[in-house]
Amino acid sequence: MTVNGISIGILGGTGDQGKGLARRFALAGHPVLIGSRSEARAQEAADSIGSGARGAENAVVATEADLVIVAVPYDGHKALLESLRTELAGKIVVDCVNPLGFDKQGAYALPVEEGSAAQQAAAVLPDSRVVAAFHHVSAVVLMDPAVDKVDLDVLVLGDDREATDTVQALASVIPGVRGVYGGRLRNAFQVEALTANLISINRRYKAHAGVRVTDV
Ligand SMILES: NC(=O)c1ccc[n+]([C@@H]2O[C@H](COP(=O)([O-])OP(=O)(O)OC[C@H]3O[C@@H](n4cnc5c(N)ncnc54)[C@H](OP(=O)(O)O)[C@@H]3O)[C@@H](O)[C@H]2O)c1
Numbered sequence: 001m002t003v004n005g006i007s008i009g010i011l012g013g014t015g016d017q018g019k020g021l022a023r024r025f026a027l028a029g030h031p032v033l034i035g036s037r038s039e040a041r042a043q044e045a046a047d048s049i050g051s052g053a054r055g056a057e058n059a060v061v062a063t064e065a066d067l068v069i070v071a072v073p074y075d076g077h078k079a080l081l082e083s084l085r086t087e088l089a090g091k092i093v094v095d096c097v098n099p100l101g102f103d104k105q106g107a108y109a110l111p112v113e114e115g116s117a118a119q120q121a122a123a124v125l126p127d128s129r130v131v132a133a134f135h136h137v138s139a140v141v142l143m144d145p146a147v148d149k150v151d152l153d154v155l156v157l158g159d160d161r162e163a164t165d166t167v168q169a170l171a172s173v174i175p176g177v178r179g180v181y182g183g184r185l186r187n188a189f190q191v192e193a194l195t196a197n198l199i200s201i202n203r204r205y206k207a208h209a210g211v212r213v214t215d216v
Pocket of ligand 1: 011012013014015016017018035036037038041042070071072073074075076077080096097098099134135136137138139140
């Protein structure tokens with residue numbers, strides 16, 4: 001599977017996660033479109049990344065990009081995707097949203113009516129090819145120019161084999177990263193929820209922990 005030259009749009013690309021992914025994909029030579037609710041904020045984020053990244057409103061990004069990553073907070077997730085159903089039809093839509101709550105004990109997984117954020121995306125976007133991936137990668141690490149190799153596997157989940165193969169290949173363009181198939185979309189909840197455990201690990205060990213799958 002080759003992903004050479006495919007353009008990548010990022011909804012909510014002005015945030016830490018979106019900018020981090022945008023930076024790595026732009027460095028790997030992909031055309032990158034940063035999306036935002038504000039064209040000016042998108043442009044500012046694109047300028048901060050450089051490497052040819054462009055900025056536009058989310059709807060423009062959803063229309064123009066070959067593949068679209070959703071990197072908005074869980075709060076705004078469903079409404080944003082509902083508003084872009086037409087623009088995202090027929091596309092691979094990669095959801096990296098972790099529905100988490102935070103209290104005095106730290107992070108914890110929130111229940112999601114559809115089962116997971118990724119299944120919510122699939123329910124809202126019946127004509128898109130929804131894939132879940134990039135939940136565990138740290139935005140801090142993605143943005144750090146001192147990190148040449150990002151040391152983790154990206155678990156890729158979905159019901160469309162060609163789409164998960166594409167996203168595995170895309171994950172692997174980031175030096176050090178391997179995209180590993182992690183099951184059907186119905187198994188996305190625990191992958192999203194595992195982020196709460198990683199946040200606990202990060203706090204205890206002052207780390208940016210990732211996951212590696214053995215014997216694959
Ligand atoms: N940060 C990480 O290390 C990390 C790692 C893995 C996964 N994730 C997941 O990636 C997603 C983004 O994380 P983040 O830390 O980058 O979040 P963030 O900075 O809070 O938000 C990202 C962007 O989403 C847009 N946004 C905020 N509220 C919105 C709403 N109600 N509707 C539409 N757009 C909205 C904003 O862009 P505009 O105001 O410019 O529109 C914002 O810059 C989250 O779901 C998170 O669980 C994060």
